[in-house]
Amino acid sequence: MAFTVEIAILVGALALTWRYFGSYMAAVYEGRVHFLRWLERPIYRMLSVSESSEQSWRRYLFSLLVFSAVSVAVTFAILVTQGYLPLNPQHLGNVTPALAFNTAVSFVTNTDWQNYAGETTMSYLSQMGALAVQNFVSASVGIAVAIAMVRGFSRKGASSIGNFWVDTVRGILYILLPVSVVMTVVFVWQGAPQTFLGPASVHNVLNGVSQVIPRGPVASQEVIKQFGTNGGGFFNANGAHPYENPTGLTNILSIYLILTIPVALTYTFGKMVGSIREGVGILVAMLALFAATFAFTLVAENGGNPAVAAGGITAVHHGNMVGKEARFGTGNSVLYNVTSTETSTGSVNSSADSYTAVGGLGMMAGMMYGEVSPGGVGSGLYTMLIFAVLTVFISGLMVGRTPEYLRKKIQRTEILWASIGVLVMPITVLILTAITVAIPAGRAATLNAGPHGFSEILYAFTSQGNNNGSAFAGLSSNTDFFNIAGAVAMLLGRFGVMVPVLALGGSLAQKEEVPVTAGTFRTATPMFTGLLVGVILLVGALNFFPAVALGPVAEALVHGRFF
Amino acid sequence: MLLQLRRSIVLVVVFGLFLGLAYPAVEVAAANGIFPARASGSVTRYGSPLIGQDWKGTSWFHGRPDSDNPLATGGTNLGPTSKQLVSFTKRMVAYWHSHGVDPTQELVTTSGSGIDPDISPQSAYVQIPMVSRSTHIPAKSLDNLIASQIHGRQYGILGERYVNVLSLNLALKRLEATVQR
Numbered sequence: 001m002a003f004t005v006e007i008a009i010l011v012g013a014l015a016l017t018w019r020y021f022g023s024y025m026a027a028v029y030e031g032r033v034h035f036l037r038w039l040e041r042p043i044y045r046m047l048s049v050s051e052s053s054e055q056s057w058r059r060y061l062f063s064l065l066v067f068s069a070v071s072v073a074v075t076f077a078i079l080v081t082q083g084y085l086p087l088n089p090q091h092l093g094n095v096t097p098a099l100a101f102n103t104a105v106s107f108v109t110n111t112d113w114q115n116y117a118g119e120t121t122m123s124y125l126s127q128m129g130a131l132a133v134q135n136f137v138s139a140s141v142g143i144a145v146a147i148a149m150v151r152g153f154s155r156k157g158a159s160s161i162g163n164f165w166v167d168t169v170r171g172i173l174y175i176l177l178p179v180s181v182v183m184t185v186v187f188v189w190q191g192a193p194q195t196f197l198g199p200a201s202v203h204n205v206l207n208g209v210s211q212v213i214p215r216g217p218v219a220s221q222e223v224i225k226q227f228g229t230n231g232g233g234f235f236n237a238n239g240a241h242p243y244e245n246p247t248g249l250t251n252i253l254s255i256y257l258i259l260t261i262p263v264a265l266t267y268t269f270g271k272m273v274g275s276i277r278e279g280v281g282i283l284v285a286m287l288a289l290f291a292a293t294f295a296f297t298l299v300a301e302n303g304g305n306p307a308v309a310a311g312g313i314t315a316v317h318h319g320n321m322v323g324k325e326a327r328f329g330t331g332n333s334v335l336y337n338v339t340s341t342e343t344s345t346g347s348v349n350s351s352a353d354s355y356t357a358v359g360g361l362g363m364m365a366g367m368m369y370g371e372v373s374p375g376g377v378g379s380g381l382y383t384m385l386i387f388a389v390l391t392v393f394i395s396g397l398m399v400g401r402t403p404e405y406l407r408k409k410i411q412r413t414e415i416l417w418a419s420i421g422v423l424v425m426p427i428t429v430l431i432l433t434a435i436t437v438a439i440p441a442g443r444a445a446t447l448n449a450g451p452h453g454f455s456e457i458l459y460a461f462t463s464q465g466n467n468n469g470s471a472f473a474g475l476s477s478n479t480d481f482f483n484i485a486g487a488v489a490m491l492l493g494r495f496g497v498m499v500p501v502l503a504l505g506g507s508l509a510q511k512e513e514v515p516v517t518a519g520t521f522r523t524a525t526p527m528f529t530g531l532l533v534g535v536i537l538l539v540g541a542l543n544f545f546p547a548v549a550l551g552p553v554a555e556a557l558v559h560g561r562f563f
Numbered sequence: 564m565l566l567q568l569r570r571s572i573v574l575v576v577v578f579g580l581f582l583g584l585a586y587p588a589v590e591v592a593a594a595n596g597i598f599p600a601r602a603s604g605s606v607t608r609y610g611s612p613l614i615g616q617d618w619k620g621t622s623w624f625h626g627r628p629d630s631d632n633p634l635a636t637g638g639t640n641l642g643p644t645s646k647q648l649v650s651f652t653k654r655m656v657a658y659w660h661s662h663g664v665d666p667t668q669e670l671v672t673t674s675g676s677g678i679d680p681d682i683s684p685q686s687a688y689v690q691i692p693m694v695s696r697s698t699h700i701p702a703k704s705l706d707n708l709i710a711s712q713i714h715g716r717q718y719g720i721l722g723e724r725y726v727n728v729l730s731l732n733l734a735l736k737r738l739e740a741t742v743q744r
Contacts, residue, residue: 002720009720043577047570063567070571074579120634129583136582137575165570172578177586184590185597191613193604194587194594200606206736207623209616213633215604217587219594237636240675242613243604248722305643305672311652313668318683322648322672323638326627326681329723333675350675351638354648452642474640555644562646 003331010256017260018283022267028174029147029167029268036173047165054160057506060148061499063164064141068108068495071134075104078130079122088123089198090214095121102483107134109494110142110376112225112232112346112469113486115478119214119235124196131232132221136180139228139261140171142378145498146265147272149382152505153406154272156513161505175261176228183223183257191246192219218243226257229376231346231469239336239349240325251332251349255339262286262343262374265381273406277524282384285532289373290366294338297355297362301330305356307562320359323351334359337470342366344376346469353448353456353472357555360472361548364459367466368544369536370425376467382501384532386421387539388523389414389504391532395521405523407513414507417500424496426543429465432489433458433547441481447474450563455551462544464489612729615680621662621697624690624735626728627669627679628655638675662693681725684713694735700742708738 027033031051034040044051055063078085079100083093095103099115106113107130118127144167151161188194193215200213218234222244225232235241245251263283270279304316319330328336333350340347341363352363366373372384389405393415396403403410436442436457446453456472463470464486471477477486522528594602605611617631618624641648655671664670667686687709695702712731715724 002716006720043574046573046577048566049570063570066564066567067571067574070568070575074575117635117637119636128587129579132587133575133579133583137578165574168574172582177582181586181590185593188590188594188598188602191601191605193602194590195603196591197603200604200611202606202608202610204609204616206609206732207616207618209610209631211610211614211616211631211633213604213606213611213614217591220587220590235636237638237676237678240638241636242676242678242680246613248717248720252721305648307641307643307645307648308652308668308672310649311671312656313652313666313671315668318668320643321668322641322643323675325674325676325679326669326683326686326725327679327722329683332722348675351640353640353642354638356643447640448642448645450644452644455642472640472642473637474642555642558644562644562649 006252007335010252013256014259014263018264018267021260022264023271025175025264025268026271028170033174040169040173043169044166049163049165051166053163055163056159057148057161057502057509060161060164061502064145064498065495067164068141071108071137072104075107075130075134076100079103079126082123082126085123085125087125087128087196090123092121092123095126098480098483099478102487105487105490106469107131107230107232108138109467109490110138110228110230110344110379111464111467111490111494112230113464113471113490114232114469115483115486117236118233124216127221127234128217132224135221135224135228135230135232136172136176137168139176139230139377140168142376143171143175143261143265144168144378145501146378146381149385149501149505150269150272152508153408154274155509156511158509161502161509176224179227180220180224183227183253184219186253187219187222187250190250191242192222192250193243194219215243223257225347226254226345227260229258229262229343229345231340233347239347240351245349248327248332251328251336254347255336258339258343258345259374261377262380265378266374269381275524278406281524281529282381282388283374285529285536286372286374286380286384288533289369289536290342293342293362293366293373294335297338297359298331298334300356300358300362301334303356310562320356323354325349337363338366341468341470342371342373342375344371344379344466344468346463348470351473352459352470353474357552360455360459361552361556363470364462364548364552365540367462367468369540370422371466371468372536379467379497383421383497386418386501386504387536388532389418390422391528391535392521392523393418394535395531401519404514404520407516408508408511409514414504417504417507421497421500421504422539425465425493428489428492428496429461430543430547432461432465432485436461436485441479445476445479445482447476448563451551451555451558452563455555458547458551460486461489465493467493609729609733612727613680615678616729618728618732621693623732624687624694624728625670626682627674628671629673629677629679631678633678636677638677639673663696664689664693680729681727684709684724684726687726687731698735698739700738704738708734
């Protein structure tokens with residue numbers, strides 16, 4: 001009952017956020033928000049960027065790629081030299097080059113896959129100055145790309161789609177930073193540390209326990225990790241760690257922060273294209289997929305864990321508590337993990353690897369749709385819009401007329417880019433999974449045997465190829481092979497989609513509007529939303545069914561067998 | 564190319580200083596000003612109530628069977644068809660039965676953090692026979708003790724009801740002192 005009320009409050013809060021924060025974000029990117037002028041202006045001056053100048057999609061993309069490459073280089077440089085740098089109270093050594101490369105790519109691509117344990121690998125400077133900076137920056141870049149694509153729909157006969165530098169700066173100053181500044185204090189109030197002090201050494205005379213407790217500037221990083229749908233934890237245990245996620249309040253706030261931007265962007269989209277109802281149509285498709293996946297996963301986890309039952313605990317009224325925290329229980333663990341896997345965030349408050357076979361499938365499915373329900377900041381919306389373009393195309397084929405979306409003709413160029421955008425991810429994921437299971441270095445990394453071992457590998461590349469970052473963490477993936485293969489997956493999953501998205505936006509911006517007639521296929525309708533969900537499910541199922549059958553489905557079907 | 568490269572470097576440096584140093588430093592100052600104890604991890608002379616500890620022996624309430632090592636956090640990652648998980652569970656069930664306790668699921672399973680500081684109220688109640696026998700405190704008193712230590716759902720809605728094992732054992736210690744006197 002309490003859990004139902006909690007979900008109702010979350011939905012209510014998100015509805016308000018959708019309306020007002022969505023409208024606010026539209027104002028930010030239209031340059032109507034100015035309360036940090038004194039900060040914004042000097043940055044443009046240093047960049048020698050004029051606020052009113054615009055870029056073609058090629059120029060926009062080129063700026064983005066150069067900026068991302070520099071970000072990877074600088075992040076890498078800090079990690080491999082952290083031993084010589086300040087703010088390192090634990091005297092941690094330099095990060096090895098392969099791990100530093102994987103990590104740098106991971107944070108710049110908004111993935112936050114972690115082949116390391118933060119508390120024993122990363123200095124405070126690396127956490128704050130390298131990783132958390134990218135939590136802000138990569139999130140802002142993602143939103144910028146979505147906004148640039150939406151401009152493609154809202155403009156007619158235009159040769160430009162905005163300015164990358166201006167969009168990125170505005171996203172950080174007016175969207176990500178103000179919320180983070182306030183929320184950090186809330187997280188500290190609930191118990192998350194925010195300190196430059198090194199680890200605490202304690203000795204409890206009652207039980208003779210001695211502990212070294214790592215801490216650090218946790219809260220400031222935790223908040224942007226969720227709000228920017230990044231997901232990289234300060235500690236290895238991520239959102240299960242009581243310092244990252246101390247209470248029921250921080251748990252639901254984390255979930256709310258994760259969903260805020262991806263959900264509200266559908267309002268921003270509607271507002272920018274001049275019809276809120278178009279945004280509603282997209283939002284409903286996202287929510288339908290989310291709700292179904294959440295219910296599916298929750299039912300599985302409430303059913304209990306077969307290995308625990310075989311071990312002698314047959315009462316299942318708490319569900320599967322392996323890898324879950326007592327203060328959250330099954331419901332709040334599933335809500336957090338599903339939220340995170342459906343938004344390309346990848347933070348977890350419970351061990352994904354220890355979920356039931358079907359529960360694990362639920363989390364994988366969220367990623368296999370292509371992270372659109374509602375997806376990561378920006379990436380969720382732009383991937384969804386690619387699917388929308390494909391859906392009008394397929395619908396157009398069925399009735400035999402030229403497809404249109406938002407009064408723009410969808411032609412060969414658009415379909416070409418949209419197809420690439422949809423296919424890059426599954427091709428990357430499936431090929432890398434196949435290579436990994438084919439070589440000994442890949443198979444040796446799994447912790448669990450049997451179908452679950454295959455699931456660990458499939459999950460790893462699904463997660464990295466979708467810039468999610470959650471893991472079936474039993475996989476020992478801090479090896480040269482996994483560091484490099486993972487980085488390839490993350491780069492393709494990020495830029496392999498961004499390139500087609502910006503190309504699509506640029507091509508659409510140039511077009512003139514076609515008049516709405518009686519024969520126009522209306523997209524702000526339940527019919528279109530239904531078709532859109534159908535296309536997403538169909539594409540996901542066709543791509544991934546064989547792989548899923550070997551992993552979670554096989555595991556669910558081998559009743560009573562253990563490996 | 565050079566212009567974009569220069570802009571990229573400038574922006575990475577500006578944001579590195581601003582978001583990477585100024586933002587967390589301001590938050591450290593604010594956090595220490597408003598919530599000094601929590602900002603440094605709520606550490607007391609008995610450890611932090613947020614970080615689970617290994618309570619051995621029959622005279623204390625136990626938490627989850629985690630490794631409780633804050634330098635190596637995270638779950639065991641054993642899957643639902645893991646033989647290792649089956650045998651671990653059997654071992655834990657046998658352990659509790661040997662102490663006259665009929666365990667809940669939480670008392671035989673590890674958590675997501677590996678340092679879960681809490682257990683459900685039920686998981687505390689089932690340990691009463693063991694603790695009572697060892698400390699000679701009547702079961703009824705322990706029952707009341709646990710009831711006084713239950714954290715309800717936050718604001719009546721959020722999360723689960725739980726008992727913090729460290730504060731439960733500190734309360735047990737105080738109760739023992741009064742009983743002996």
